[in-house]
Amino acid sequence: MAEALVNLLVEQLGSVVFHQTSEGVKLILNAKKDVNKFRSTLKLIQNVLDDAEKKQVSDPAVRDWLDQLKDVSYKMDDVLDAWNTETGKREADEKQETQGSDVEVRFSFRSNCFCLAQLNEVTHRYKIGSAIKDLNEELTQIYVDKNKFSLQSTMPAAVVNVEQPNPRPITSSFVDISTIYGREVEKERLVSELLRKTRPGLVIPVVGMGGVGKTSLTQLVYNDARVQAHFGIKAWVCVSDPFDVIKIAKEILEHVSGIKSQDSSNLLEKLLENVEKHIKDKKILLVLDDVWTEDQTEWESLRLPVLMQSCAKGSRILVTTRKQEVAQMMRATGDMITLGKLSDLDSLDLFNSIAFLDREQDKSNKVFGDIAEKIVRKCDGLPLVLKTLGSLLLHKLTIREWEEVLYSEIWKVKVVEEKVFRPLLLSYYDLAPEIKSCLLYCATYPKDFEFNKEILIEQWMSQGYLNIGKNREEATQGREVFTKLVMRCFFQDFSQNALTKEIIGCKMHDTVHDFVQYLTQNECLTMEATGTDGTETSSANDRIRHLSLMSAPEGPFPSLISKLANSKILRTLATFGSRITAIDSDLVAHLKCLRTLNLSHNGIEQLPEEIGDLIHLRYLDVSGNDNLRRLPANVCNLYNLQSLRLDDCQYLEELPDNMGKLINLKHLHVDYRLNYLPKGIRRLRNLRTLDGSPSVYCSEDAEALTLGDLRMMNQLRRLNIRFDRFGENAASEVEKAELSQKVHLSHLELAYQNARLDIDAEAGVMNASRPHENLDSLVIWWYYGSIWPNWMMTSYLSRLTVFHLCESGSSVLPPLGKLPSLKVVKLITMFHLEEIGAEFYGVEEETSSSSSFPSLETLFLGGLWSLEKWELGGKAGDSSNSQMKSISIMPRLSSLHIVDCPKLKRLPDFLLQNAPLQNLLIENCESLAASLPDEFISRIPNVKISGTISKGRKIDTE
Structure with missing residues (x-):
């Protein structure tokens, strides 16, 4: 850090x-x-x-x-x-x-x-x-x-050859089969890929975090009898870091020809020519173990794809790496095999095979067995840790010795530090400095905590970790950092948006969490609360800058925190699993250097006025505090505040009038039940996010934010607004917001719930709400108009990838098929929609377009209670129309979800015959489920149909 x-x-x-x-x-x-x-x-x-x-x-x-x-x-x-x-x-x-x-x-x-x-x-x-x-x-x-x-200056690796601490051991193809557990599925998949004759890809990457068993799995496959028989030549090269092209070429030459090249003056060109001569017309399996470089130039200098053209058809390159960027660089992400942690049962088998070697009597002892299970849970499915602790306990013969290991802090066990540190440290050293800081900040969270990606990024911003490069948007850089950590296997157990498949949250492996806590032990501290006056801690020191409080009971903030020697230098104060009801002003007086204050999901009733004295504060999160009704006026003195999270504060009545003083605020998240936003928010020209569907009035109002007040907020990236209090000239008032000028806006959510307009006026307001053509995602709520705006009747939104239409009273759909980039469409609770036809596809009879929904991957139809027909032609023409039949419709559709559409009787023919579906979900659609042909269902890998249908078909009701 x-x-x-x-x-x-x-x-x-x-x-x-x-x-x-x-x-x-x-x-x-x-x-x-x-x-x-x-x-x-x-x-x-x-x-x-x-x-x-x-x-x-x-x-x-x-x-x-x-x-x-x-x-x-x-x-x-x-x-x-x-x-x-x-x-x-x-x-x-x-x-x-x-x-x-x-x-x-x-x-x-x-x-x-x-x-x-x-x-x-x-x-x-x-x-x-x-x-x-x-x-x-x-x-x-x-x-x-x-x-x-005697610290060494930073110089390029080619100039200074400084030995790295804990260097990566050289691997070979040898494998002890008896030490590998729980990889049967992965092994069979990998063997199958290697032997498949029609496989287009040359490179197969095996990706996973350090210590997860990538090399062991590859050794197992390399020595499999079927693989041995299939490939005439096999070569195993440990690549590691740095990526030495000459060394790799020499090792390949030795494996394929038996020739050891001693002449270091040999040029790479001669080495590669020699390799090519020996592998010509032979089927070869080349394993490159432990590849780190993502430099395209280095990879291309080895010329392996060119060399492999001389081999017999079916030759393969198998690569192990802990970096997904390597697979990207090799253009092999589609063939990537990601190796995860072992199951609980396989973990226990692996541990027992080592710890109880030649000790069958102890293995049958219930006390030893219970301790073994607890130790295995601490290892969380990571083979390297299981083997390390198993080896450690092999020579400990008493229950007391086993309990000492069980209850010790895992990183204080010397053998674990030496053996498990090595792969994790190598991954850590490979990160850029700012990414290291972002990773280490995760030590402020509890084990097994599910990170919210956007919240984590805002906290990184608050600590200044993303300020490198002034011309870059911090949130964009934060998402790149998050992606890097995902691709380096520091995160796992991903939660995704059900439709877009975008990662929105994840967890950190327990061992990785222990590792980052070890590296930050002098800066990060987690304290377990024992009451309102005290907490338990074993390692508080005067250098702690990030403090996390766990399980504080209902009542005031524990007073001991204000007495800590380090409280005046704290930069983070966060609570987890707590029910704090009050924050003492004296505590706030001790927190002058605080950057991040996370008090979410407590029972706080009010914040002290003194919170406005925290001039360094960038991030304030009081979301999920149901009893909070008002913010103190002095919160508006937080000049440096960048993120304010007030979502799920359901009884929050209003925001302070002077919110306009927060001129550096970038992200404002409020609860959708908030009555209105104060007028002063119009001065927040740096605002990037305004979400939670806050009310924005469409009429002049002395106190509330109006549509016209959004005009100067040209930095907005994400905007959720609920139209309220429309004036007589509603459309012209909406135009004052100048949504079409907001070139950075990527997500827009428009809700017309409280509009109280007639249908024609509502259509005019919708037409005036035209966003900029750069928009990525659009969500529309409660639109009842029978006419869609001009900007939705063409391909104007050519970059739009996500469209949701929710709780709409409209009986017609916009021509979404015209949008070339649209990947996700969700239609939910449309009360009056009876048919889906040609208007939906955006294709007329005289059209010259050859495709409709060319990029669509996911389609969700839910709560369309009146929908009876879904046809190719629908209202606009006969379903047998030859012009329509000649058009490619939804050629990339992989997921189709249809829920609560009881009147829908069948799917259109183009779906039944041609759709490349991988996932099909049918729920509470009895007539539709009964009509699906068996041959249609049989060719879809993942099918779930629930509800009561006839014909005796077996239904999955999970």
Whole structure:
């Protein structure tokens, strides 16, 4: 985490602006020299940070040095943030003064991280300058101290050959079959893929986290009798890191020809020519074990795809890697085999086979057996950990010794640290500094916790981990980081959007969680609450900056937290599984450096006014607090706040009028039951997210946000609005929002529940709601109009991928088939829709288009109670229309869900005959289920039909 922190701080120091607008500001100019020196010293330290990060694992002195570096870096970050906050507030005040009466709020300078609210502005700035000078002296001493550790400067691997700590052992094709459990399914699938004659792909990647058994599975398959007989030549090469093309080529040559090339001057071209000569017209299986590089140039320099063209048909390259990017680079993601953890039963069998070797009597002892099961649960299906602990306990003969291992912290067991650390550390070292920080921040969450992707990204933002590269959108960078961690197998057990298949949440393997907690033991602490006055903790120290409180009982926030030595430097305070009802103002006074405050799902009734003093706060989450009715007015003093989460606060009555002061707010999540949004929100020009379907009035209102107030919010990415209080000229009022000018808007949700319009007026409002053509997803609620707007009757929304129409009274559908990028369509609870016909496909008789829904992958029809016919032609023409029959309709449809459509009698012929369905769900559609031909159902891999139907067909009722 030190590396990313220093990188960010160097960038921040490089952009410090020294204003000279008054005598008071000039006093800070004395610090300019110190700031430049501080930055220069940090840049020198940067050169050795990579080496220090690696050595800290085995050298406590290096870890302590890094902790000192982080201490002074955090302090400087706080100083800069206080300075930037005051400067920003001053500039905002000056801007407001020039804008006149249109802006009625001003900022106060009553808070900063040095608790100098009572000092005048000049004294405050003098203190900042003095603090910078002191920190510069501290950093200079840290720079001098680094010479004690012989740290190596960061240089390209080709220039400096520094041995990595805990290097990856060289693997071979040898396998002890008796040590492999629970991989029968994966083995058979992999063998089948290798032997399949018509298989188009050359490369088959096996992907999984370190220690999950990728190499063992590949060894098992490599030595299988069927594989041995199928391939004339087999070669096993341990690639590892760095990717040495010459070394790999030499090893391949040795395997295929038996020739050992001793001449290091041989050029790669000659080596590859020699390989090509020996493998020509022979069927070869080449295993590349432990591939790390995702560099396309390095892979292409090996020329394996070209070489393999000389082999007999059916030759294969089998690759093991812990990085999905490797499979992408090799263009083999479609052939990728992802290796997950072992089942509980297989885990126990593997553990027992090692721990009870030649100890059958102990194995039958119930006490030993119970302990074994508990230890296996701690290993969470990871073969490397199971083998390590099994080997450790093989030589421990008493129940007491086994219990000591069971109840110890797993990473304090020396053998586990040495053997399990190795693969995880290698994966960790391979990450960029900012990604390391994001991974380590996950230590603030409990084990087995399901992360919400967007919440996690907003918390990374609040800590400043995503500020690298000022021209990039932080949320976009956060999603890329999340994807990287997914692809490196640090996350698992993914939850997906049922229709779009987008990952929205995940968990972290218990062993990986232990690993990140080990690396952050001096910064992250989880405390188990025992009452309102105290908590249990065994390792609190004065460097803890991220504190998680577990299972606090109903009542006030435990008072012990305010007494902790580290409370004044905390950057994260989070609660989990707690029922806290009140936050004491004295506690808030101790949290001046807080960036992230997560109080979600408690029983909080009110927040103290002092919360407005937390000037560094970026993320405030009080979602799920049902008893919270109001926010204190001082929450509007949180100048740096970026994310405010108020969703599921069902009794929240209103937001403070001065919300417009939160000019850095980017993400506002509110409960859909909130009556209205305050007018001041119109000043939040940085807002990216406004969701929860808050009411936005479509009429002039002195207090509430109106449609016209959205006009200047041109940074919006996600917008959910519920139309309310329409005026006489509703359509023209909607036009004031200028939704069509919001080029960054990717998700739009429009709800007409409280519109109280006649149908024609509603259609006019819908027409005026035209979004920008860049829109990715569109959700429409409670639309009753019989006419769809012009912008939905063409292919205007050419980038739209997701469309939902919910609880609509309309009897016709828009021509969605015209949209070339549409992947997901959901139609739910349409009361008056009786037929689906040609209008839905967007195809007329005179059309020249050759396809309809060319990209559609998922179609969901639910609650269409009146739907009787779904035909190719429908109202617009006869189902036998030859023009329609010649058009390709839904050629990529893989998932079809039809729920609660009792009158629908059959599917259209193009679905029954041609659809490439992989998933079919039919629920409570008796007539439809009875009409489905057996040959149609038999060719779909995943079918679930539930409900009562005739013909005696067996129905899945799960």
